[in-house]
Amino acid sequence: MKKGIGYYQIGETVELALLIKQAKKGIASNGKPFLSLMMTDKTGDIEAKMWGVKPEDESVYRTGTVIYVQGDVQDYRGMRQLRLKSVRPAHDKRAEDYMQSAPMSVDAMLEKVNEYLFAMDNPKIQRLTRHLLKKHQEAFLTSPAAVKNHHEYSSGLIYHVVSMLELGRSFAELYPSLNKDLLYGGIILHDLAKVNELTGPLGTQYTLEGKLLGHISMMHVEIETAAAELQIEGEEILLLKHMILSHHGKGEWGSPKPPMTREAEMLHMIDNIDARMAMMDRALERTAPGEFSERIFAMEQRTFYNPNL
């Protein structure tokens, strides 16, 4: 069996089936159109330029298509790039088999989430959380958590939630003043509206609603609607709503209110930690020991060092 694209070094020759994750048209400086293809399999990404494309090529080599490619891996400004020699559609392959996804199975992750749901003592928080999870379960299982930066792959959202729940349990154990039910409920729900803010796991984009309202405000409405439907009343609902609204931490980062409860503050911190670990891991995976990674845009443009230890 062939090794995946993630393991090819500069200078090696590639002969593989790959999924087009994103296809973009451009015009070269000589005035001729080309396609810029970001291609992927489960092991990594590589970019290629397809020169001298004809109008019909554009409809063939589109986002979501699997193709057979031959070419050489080259260095382009410190990034690997594929110089294409031949390329043709792979009609016998399914996109799902080439999409990157979370490093746990969807079933295992769902079971984890359910464990935490089960561990809740407060029936109002539990019922509301279970109701919303069920309502969006299908999309929740495959949705990415973002368009870029971190957890932007298939099932990235639920993977992010599972990691955060594990952290949440450690926090709740160390700091007894934290209400674990609010914390778990907030973690499970905080990004759930991303299933409607984003278009799905492939060629992920913002929806119109996502752009004009955002997942924070959309989730706020979801909780209100669910509580009304389930006829749940009480401060729990208000506290959960506040956690959703404040989980980006401050106005500049998209939250209409800053965290004003212990659980809201910790939800924001946990979200931040898991996102940052994911971004650093991603960048450092591609960095040799003793070298610095490329700059991480969402971490103040910092570059990270991969030690020789």
Added chain:
Amino acid sequence: MKKGIGYYQIGETVELALLIKQAKKGIASNGKPFLSLMMTDKTGDIEAKMWGVKPEDESVYRTGTVIYVQGDVQDYRGMRQLRLKSVRPAHDKRAEDYMQSAPMSVDAMLEKVNEYLFAMDNPKIQRLTRHLLKKHQEAFLTSPAAVKNHHEYSSGLIYHVVSMLELGRSFAELYPSLNKDLLYGGIILHDLAKVNELTGPLGTQYTLEGKLLGHISMMHVEIETAAAELQIEGEEILLLKHMILSHHGKGEWGSPKPPMTREAEMLHMIDNIDARMAMMDRALERTAPGEFSERIFAMEQRTFYNPNL
């Protein structure tokens, strides 16, 4: 008939009935308790310290009580202050008759709002706006628009809305690309949730919901609920929601999304203009020609000059 408190100069003797707008307890540097009373009638405010208070005084001289006062107007750090000689409850007086309020009658303002509602051509925007207005009409007619800074008096909210509607019409006439229905709808609804964010016209405070969620997110939920109830669908609802969410202009100022339509941007500008004019007028009313006003906190701490023209 006696002149109102707003017209008394330093050195004059006061003998009037006044409403306690805000009563706060303090401890003097000699260790004895005192009450700090902000008193008002329709013509203005004045502060007084009530020294050597007894425990029972605290329950008598409370926010919302009308009292008879005698005393002298003095200068205290450039502000008028009342030195009390005698004070007693005025059981025969009603608080309403002493509260500051908008310079138009409530009926006239409501009529104005209805005119603009009537002028709308888009039936969805019109129905939704009318429905929400009706739902909250009673509180809308008396609610202040804020705890402090501007329009913080009885019926301040509807007065702010009426001024904004007038400005909105001028804008819509000058710039034909603006959709007047969205603009009017956005103006009428933008601050409507303040009726639940604040406690009412006297001793105004934030509610718990107001503090943890804020009127922007609360109104967003209101629109969703109303649209569902009236079974109205279509981009109009999304656009109105966006206008509500973005009307503070940017994240730092409490909006989870910045304005992304012409009408949303203009709603924000109009809101800003009316608030700034109100704050400048307030400050300059108390400033003699040729002098500078006190600093206006919400306008970058600037001081304003009252010309001799």
Added chain:
Amino acid sequence: MKKGIGYYQIGETVELALLIKQAKKGIASNGKPFLSLMMTDKTGDIEAKMWGVKPEDESVYRTGTVIYVQGDVQDYRGMRQLRLKSVRPAHDKRAEDYMQSAPMSVDAMLEKVNEYLFAMDNPKIQRLTRHLLKKHQEAFLTSPAAVKNHHEYSSGLIYHVVSMLELGRSFAELYPSLNKDLLYGGIILHDLAKVNELTGPLGTQYTLEGKLLGHISMMHVEIETAAAELQIEGEEILLLKHMILSHHGKGEWGSPKPPMTREAEMLHMIDNIDARMAMMDRALERTAPGEFSERIFAMEQRTFYNPNL
């Protein structure tokens, strides 16, 4: 009669006379020189690259020249671009006939300005404003209001002033505390020194004086000189000077003093509103319903949505 360049779609063939608004030389990645031409007629702009240019071409295809062009409209990074097939100078055409300009006639705009001048009650403000207007009238009628962003076309400055005067009247009617004469005077004069800060309506650039001093400080001097010449004294002059100095609102935006009078604050707001409407209209004109515009640099890089209503 042929349709203008603004109406050509991607894929269409163009055969038109167009004005070179800006010609810039570059070196292609193959080391050969090319010209980047921004071309215009009254209906819109389009860019083209002219490859393999000879030294003599540079002196022929210059800013301000009208040329006959043949070519195809292509998509280049989401913008239309013209792929040139043939090009030659159009010696029989006049640049004026191809320059974009304000949507009102110069005569109509001048009449409008004079109406407002006539409506002034304060003789000092009126005389000073009329004097300065007369002094710069010729350039004022054709000057753009900016190098880029908004009102950057022929007669853009006077068009901006006329729109602002209309807004100013609405403000003065709604807020009686505003001094309409100061407001109108400030509006007419605020950007008048742009006639010396910029080089004129074609290939607009900053003058040396414009770069080192700026129109704000230049206009301040103009008022001083005019008042001395007309022997006008009084607080009006000081207030007008202050309005000029403060009309950008704060230091970061180029004003050495922030607004400290009602009229100065409102001049700043009105200037802002008219600029923002112009930028949004420009961006949304080129955006299909249901789509987002390109980012507007001077509006915090925001993108705007063109509704389907």
Added chain:
Amino acid sequence: MKKGIGYYQIGETVELALLIKQAKKGIASNGKPFLSLMMTDKTGDIEAKMWGVKPEDESVYRTGTVIYVQGDVQDYRGMRQLRLKSVRPAHDKRAEDYMQSAPMSVDAMLEKVNEYLFAMDNPKIQRLTRHLLKKHQEAFLTSPAAVKNHHEYSSGLIYHVVSMLELGRSFAELYPSLNKDLLYGGIILHDLAKVNELTGPLGTQYTLEGKLLGHISMMHVEIETAAAELQIEGEEILLLKHMILSHHGKGEWGSPKPPMTREAEMLHMIDNIDARMAMMDRALERTAPGEFSERIFAMEQRTFYNPNL
């Protein structure tokens, strides 16, 4: 046995021995000197003013003295304050018995730290950390972690370190890419130079060295000196130094370098979390359910809500 000062309510009469934590002289508005005494026992703090003090009183009622006090608890601007009736030195009491301290015994905490030291696999990190810990052990066991804000009590520093180590273990288990030895070493050492930056657990102040250099730069030097003494070389030392230098996260917060390794970033996050939980717990302990706490200066002046759950 008497209850501690932390349990007295407004209106109650106090008759207790208390430690003067901080004594400050002031001049009353009548021109007479007074002492402002912050007094403490293990259950809480209370402030009192001592009026009409004589010169000799200043040398008696000093920071670090235990005194017998009689008085009434009053409300002063929302804080409890003690109105003194009588006061005299308690020569038979020891300051140590009245100082607030960490909620674990020093022995238990030291054992915890040693467990983590023992769990390290890398001998260089282990030796260096043990060496520095031993060198400063005595002061480390009693030092506060700060002058104010959080962990500013006796043994606050080691308590902060122990909490961070527990969090660190959870992180290292969840994120296998983290090097646990670096993380534990960084946590143990990060604030160790506070033993020289601050003057000790009572009347805590900055030393001259602390003010001019700061614990970050001081610790950097300590590591260099220790490594030279122990003749330890290798990237571990450089990585630990980097963690120390970067643990405040960015320049504005006192770090000459931002975190550029996974462990440095996580050290900063863990430090932040533990500090924030401590500040929120402190503020909410004094806040009744259903109320908002006082503003926490070091958390962007936010106020926190204590739920009714």
Added chain:
Amino acid sequence: MKKGIGYYQIGETVELALLIKQAKKGIASNGKPFLSLMMTDKTGDIEAKMWGVKPEDESVYRTGTVIYVQGDVQDYRGMRQLRLKSVRPAHDKRAEDYMQSAPMSVDAMLEKVNEYLFAMDNPKIQRLTRHLLKKHQEAFLTSPAAVKNHHEYSSGLIYHVVSMLELGRSFAELYPSLNKDLLYGGIILHDLAKVNELTGPLGTQYTLEGKLLGHISMMHVEIETAAAELQIEGEEILLLKHMILSHHGKGEWGSPKPPMTREAEMLHMIDNIDARMAMMDRALERTAPGEFSERIFAMEQRTFYNPNL
């Protein structure tokens, strides 16, 4: 002969004539008026409260009056304060003899300025500078350079200019690319309009013109007017104007243009250095060796250390 007020220590008894530099009325917490007097002689300042003042006292103890005082020096929040025992007007004393002023004689300073004027080679810069200096010479010799912060005493402006000229010469010698004539001209003129921005050396305040226009814009106009009067033309005038406009360095600090020539940049740096040295010297004069000064507001609220060397 008696020692000056600057040399009195806490605990000493004062019996001196002092000038009232600033008198302000206040109301004590017992409701009675008092005067807060900032008093000075050539050796330093001291503040005192005058309790129980009568209406007639206010007109006697005013800014600019010399008084005989008896009292004790006390410590008030770390500052010396005078506790008054007796006070009466000193009709036989002149205010000038008690005002703080520059540490050089006015004649010596004027001679220095003239030396630099004489050293200029460019006749245009020389004539213009001499003309403006002559026009404002009388006020220039006594004007303070500021209301507070630095050089805020009699002849502070010319002293600031002389120090800057000395620095300027060092710069011009070290960096031959600097045009010394522009630099000297810019230094002499940069703050000259302060003679009209401020009211003079005693009880210094901003004039109306000063507040609404500021010395930067006022000086810009002065140069224009002078150049027109002297019929001087040429780039020199433009460059001097630019230096004036940009000498605060950036918009936030009041300059409508940032420095865009070498000489403008260096003028800004020299201004900054001299101001900072003056502020540090002032603060450290009052600070014992081994102690930190009070915070300097205009230097980012920093406190400075006075070494034991």
Added chain:
Amino acid sequence: MKKGIGYYQIGETVELALLIKQAKKGIASNGKPFLSLMMTDKTGDIEAKMWGVKPEDESVYRTGTVIYVQGDVQDYRGMRQLRLKSVRPAHDKRAEDYMQSAPMSVDAMLEKVNEYLFAMDNPKIQRLTRHLLKKHQEAFLTSPAAVKNHHEYSSGLIYHVVSMLELGRSFAELYPSLNKDLLYGGIILHDLAKVNELTGPLGTQYTLEGKLLGHISMMHVEIETAAAELQIEGEEILLLKHMILSHHGKGEWGSPKPPMTREAEMLHMIDNIDARMAMMDRALERTAPGEFSERIFAMEQRTFYNPNL
């Protein structure tokens, strides 16, 4: 003798030996590799692209190689660029003879530094400074002061120090409160650790230590180590350490402490002045009179005007 590369104009033909200062590989838009060569001799820099390079070319045309080139000077986006016609290695030439370096001889600069060292009165400061200078003398004589922006050439560091010492003397003469020994010591040592932060005068890069620790923290350690070795104690050492730590002025600029002594503040100012003059001189050397320079990144992206005087 041929003129140097710095004197060639656009359009001229070049036939010279030049040193490759920096060689970078790239991929052209046609997919083929090229080399981007920054070449230099003592008179200036010029860039060239070398198209169609073969793998073996990369090892020949490397940073540090002297080559013979033939080609034409062209304009590329306002910068000179060399269009290569022929190129071959110049094995008979030495890199040193082509490197740009300070405009003074190394011997003369070292003598200057020694003069200032000799002028010190405080034996502790003198011994410590001399010791550290001696320890790093060899590298100090050739090290650049930076990777880019200013003094980034051979011996740039010592040249920067010498200029700063001259300025320092002027300051010390004008402001007698400055301690000249601390000032000179701080100037000589402030950037000395750059000899270990950077890799040397050719193809200058940051070392790993330089990136993770930075020259400020590295120098702090050096002083500690030297003082221990020389057994020097006293406040002088602390004050020098503080000057090193604070010489970038504030946290955002890399200093863990802001300046808190007169000498520390002045060291920061002098460093700033010399850097700014060097950047302006560099930019304006390449700018014709009457023109504006290219933007200087490290000076807030400003552009500077070269006057016609």
